[in-house]
Amino acid sequence: MSQSRAAPIPRLKPLVSRLRPRLGLPNDHVHGATRRWELAPATRTVSPPALHHPDDLDRITGLGSSIRDIPSERRRVLGGMVEHAPTVAYELRDAVISGTQVFTWQIYLHVGTEPAPMVAGAQALHVDQASMASSWIGCRYFGHWLMDDLPRQLAVEALAPPLSVLTRPTPSQRVYADELDLAIPTVDEARVKRLIVIDDFGQNAGKKARYAELRGRARRRFPDAGGARVMLLRGSSGKRRMLTNEAALAAALEARGFVILDPGTCSVPQILSTCVDAALVVGVEGSQILNGAMWARTGATVLTIQPPHRFELIIKDLCDAIDLRYAFVVGERHGDTDFTVDISQVLRMIDRIDSDDGRVRS
Structure with missing residues (x-):
């Protein structure tokens, strides 16, 4: 691994690869990879139903996903x-990482948040092999x-040394990586002789x-944790969908012994x-x-409070994969982006969860 000035011709790969669709040519990694192989096969599972009240389905007016x-x-x-898709690896030869994106003469892989450059930077890290x-x-x-x-990092680090284009990680991301023993070198300009990328959509x-493995690492790092009932506050963070009575809900749950975390x-x-x-x-949600x-813990329940105009089940996919139960309550819209929830309905759902837990233990 070395830092040097890049040759001028390969610096044009961002421009050439992005022009290919205008010529009727593909520029995705599936078509442009020099090798493709399966890391984990497709899996078929039975997804359990979510805990919910049937009336909540009628409150849904919009989704968080456009697909x-x-x-x-x-x-x-x-x-x-x-049906869960397989995890597939692709080998890219003589790849350019520039502006947090990945290019070859045939491929433009949009990864990071920076705008794709027309020409790659002159100064670049040179790497024999790496994984994204x-x-x-x-x-x-x-x-x-x-x-x-x-989990993507665990998959790719077994194939080649990992690189990340998350060039501005948050302090929380840095600490999470440290706590879980994950070293994630970041790079914004690199030339990689052999770069491995993966499709890892399926659970x-x-x-x-x-x-x-990740959950085991966290458990070993915090062996005395366990059994808590937790509410995680959202406030106005992320894409706005503020629960306007979140503080009142938190107070009601704290009275029931919940730990409230922001x-x-x-x-x-x-x-x-x-x-x-x-x-x-x-x-x-x-x-x-x-x-x-x-x-x-395995068998625990995740209860999401859902805005009716932005209903989303991505977290259910995770819960199914790690053997958690998934429950939801749908609120009522309040203004353009915010919403409120019937606190008594949330408490009834928690009673139902506790009742189900009691039947399982008995």
Whole structure:
């Protein structure tokens, strides 16, 4: 690995690869890879139904994802057979990493958050082989960094030394990586003779094993944690969907013995020492609740408070993969982006969860 001035011709790879679609030529990594192989096969599982009140389905007016529709999400709520995509590796030869994006003469892989350059930088790190530890979505959303890019790193570091294009990690991301013994070197300009990237969308058995490894690391780091009932506050963080009566809900749950955490002000060790092996995790649907869901004990329940205009089931996919139960309550819209929830309905759902837990234990 060395730092040197890049040759002028390869610096044109960003321009050439981005022009290919205008000529009717593909520029994706599936077509441009020099080699492709499967790391984990596709998996078929049965997804359990989400705990919910049937009336909540009628409150859903919009989704958080543009690639889904309300009828299909209603079916996902009810559970059933799910096909999980395989994890696939691709070898890219003589790759250029520039502006947090990846290029060859045939490929433009949009990963990081920086705008794609027309020409790669003159000064670059030269690497014989590496693997890409970042994903497009993980570079943009903290929750996806937790549940997608951390297990991604475990997959790619077995193939080649990992590199990340998350060039401005948050303090929390740095501490999480340290606590979980993950070294994530970042780079914004590099030339890599052999770069391995992966598609890791499916919650297949291989990804489930990587979740188990991460959860085991957290448990070994915080062996005295366990059994907490936790509410993780969202406030106005992330994409706005503020629960206007979140403080009142927190007060009601605190009266029931819940620990109330604000990930925006708590340290990562505080979060992990509370959330590792937690019994019940509650919060507005969003990245902040993954601070608890990722580490809750097997068989625990995650209860999301859903805005009716931005219903989302991504966290259910994680819960299914790591053997957690998933529950939700849908609120009522308040203004353009905010919403409120019936606190008594949330408390009834928690009573139902506790009742189900009692039947399981008996």
